[in-house]
Amino acid sequence: MIFKNKSKGFIGAIGDDLPSLIPIFIGLIIFFSVFLSTYNVYKDKTNLYSLEQEAVTISLTLKEEPIISNYNIFQHQCNLVNTNKKWTAFVTDLDLNSDNQKSINTNHIEDSIVTFEDEDGDDKNIFICNNLYKEIILDSENNFFQTQNKKIVYLFPITLQENTFAKVKKLYIIVWE
Amino acid sequence: MLPIIKNRKAQAAITDALFFLTIIVTLAVILFKFSSTYGDRVTLATNNLYFKEYSNSALKTIFYAEVPLDFSKEINSSKETDYLMTAIKEDYFSDQQIGSSKDINTMVINNNLDVSKYNLYNLIKVVMKPLPNYDYMFYLYNTNESKFEFFTLKVTNFDYESTGFQHQLDINATDSNYYLCDPLSYTTIRDSFSEVSDIYSSSIPLQFPTNGDISTINMTATFAIWPASVTLTKSEEGSPNAISNFKCKVYTD
Numbered sequence: 001m002i003f004k005n006k007s008k009g010f011i012g013a014i015g016d017d018l019p020s021l022i023p024i025f026i027g028l029i030i031f032f033s034v035f036l037s038t039y040n041v042y043k044d045k046t047n048l049y050s051l052e053q054e055a056v057t058i059s060l061t062l063k064e065e066p067i068i069s070n071y072n073i074f075q076h077q078c079n080l081v082n083t084n085k086k087w088t089a090f091v092t093d094l095d096l097n098s099d100n101q102k103s104i105n106t107n108h109i110e111d112s113i114v115t116f117e118d119e120d121g122d123d124k125n126i127f128i129c130n131n132l133y134k135e136i137i138l139d140s141e142n143n144f145f146q147t148q149n150k151k152i153v154y155l156f157p158i159t160l161q162e163n164t165f166a167k168v169k170k171l172y173i174i175v176w177e
Numbered sequence: 178m179l180p181i182i183k184n185r186k187a188q189a190a191i192t193d194a195l196f197f198l199t200i201i202v203t204l205a206v207i208l209f210k211f212s213s214t215y216g217d218r219v220t221l222a223t224n225n226l227y228f229k230e231y232s233n234s235a236l237k238t239i240f241y242a243e244v245p246l247d248f249s250k251e252i253n254s255s256k257e258t259d260y261l262m263t264a265i266k267e268d269y270f271s272d273q274q275i276g277s278s279k280d281i282n283t284m285v286i287n288n289n290l291d292v293s294k295y296n297l298y299n300l301i302k303v304v305m306k307p308l309p310n311y312d313y314m315f316y317l318y319n320t321n322e323s324k325f326e327f328f329t330l331k332v333t334n335f336d337y338e339s340t341g342f343q344h345q346l347d348i349n350a351t352d353s354n355y356y357l358c359d360p361l362s363y364t365t366i367r368d369s370f371s372e373v374s375d376i377y378s379s380s381i382p383l384q385f386p387t388n389g390d391i392s393t394i395n396m397t398a399t400f401a402i403w404p405a406s407v408t409l410t411k412s413e414e415g416s417p418n419a420i421s422n423f424k425c426k427v428y429t430d
Binding site: 017019020021022023024026027028030031034035037038041042045046049052053055056059060063066067094095096097098101154155156157158159165166167168170 | 190191193194195197198200201202204205208209211212213215216219220223226227230231234235237238240241242243244245250251252253258260299300302303304306307
């Protein structure tokens with residue numbers, strides 16, 4: 001009986017703390033899962049903002065001139081872009097009849113990009129920036145636009161001198177990780 | 178005294194643990210709140226930068242693009258083309274008005290005197306087509322005489338459906354209307370747009386030569402875009418909405 005009184009509420013050194021370990025473990029699990037998820041959100045959003053800011057900076061460089069007067073000027077502007085991100089930019093048509101406007105065909109992007117033959121008619125100049133990633137974008141078998149990488153796609157109306165006309169076009173800027 | 182403490186030892190430990198849990202949950206809530214709102218301002222700033230840049234580009238495009246001097250919308254087969262702003266200035270030079278009518282909200286499609294006015298209206302529509310969820314306005318404001326010389330507006334229409342709950346409506350965008358308007362003054366514009374959020378605008382000063390008493394008229398070209406909203410089309414009971422205040426006429430082509 002004396003033994004019973006003495007051990008009331010006492011199971012043992014560890015046994016006594018067992019019930020308190022449950023909320024401690026639950027607390028630790030909650031804390032670390034929320035911390036991990038917050039860290040992931042922070043990392044993802046920070047990456048996304050840096051891509052968005054880079055896309056705007058690239059657009060400012062490419063659109064420095066109000067009119068792109070020829071292919072060489074376009075390439076010159078492309079070469080002025082200074083970034084450590086993967087990026088490209090290309091020009092597509094913008095029809096003056098808004099009913100005829102269509103989205104770019106992501107499976108065959110080359111069909112949508114404005115091309116310009118040089119004076120000899122030998123070379124076909126494609127209005128696309130950044131030779132480093134040009135092949136990736138133009139590769140129709142490996143659809144770039146359907147890969148999992150996070151991408152920022154911005155578009156702007158621009159004016160492009162094409163033969164004798166200054167035409168309205170769309171400038172796409174793509175930045176990805 | 179000692180047996181009592183011993184008796185309650187396990188209970189005190191679990192109370193400590195519950196306090197610990199409470200602190201952890203509070204911290205978790207703070208972290209969760211931080212993660213859900215993190216970057217809202219940065220998103221806003223980046224969006225501001227992009228849409229501001231878009232409106233700048235649109236304005237530049239309007240000034241530098243060439244258009245056919247007919248109603249065909251086909252520049253390659255057109256007999257004559259010109260830079261849009263040059264065509265507008267030429268039109269304005271002789272009679273100090275853009276188009277055939279003194280009423281700036283009037284345009285007759287297929288009337289040759291309205292070609293430049295139509296091309297301006299159409300080009301703005303074209304450059305904004307890639308952003309269908311955004312409404313816009315573009316105007317040329319004569320600062321010498323404090324009057325509008327051209328004013329176009331795109332407004333998205335919305336359909337209201339009752340959800341069954343009191344004071345709750347389901348709002349769906351249906352189609353868009355393209356207007357030419359003739360607002361009385363800047364005040365009308367300012368009052369109507371005071372409730373529209375997230376407006377991105379770009380302005381540029383221009384000089385229009387004339388053969389009238391004043392050889393050069395100072396104009397301001399302004400282009401503004403904003404996410405489509407019900408603000409401009411809604412009206413308080415018995416009072417006109419912005420479209421009526423601006424004396425707008427809808428155009429389709």
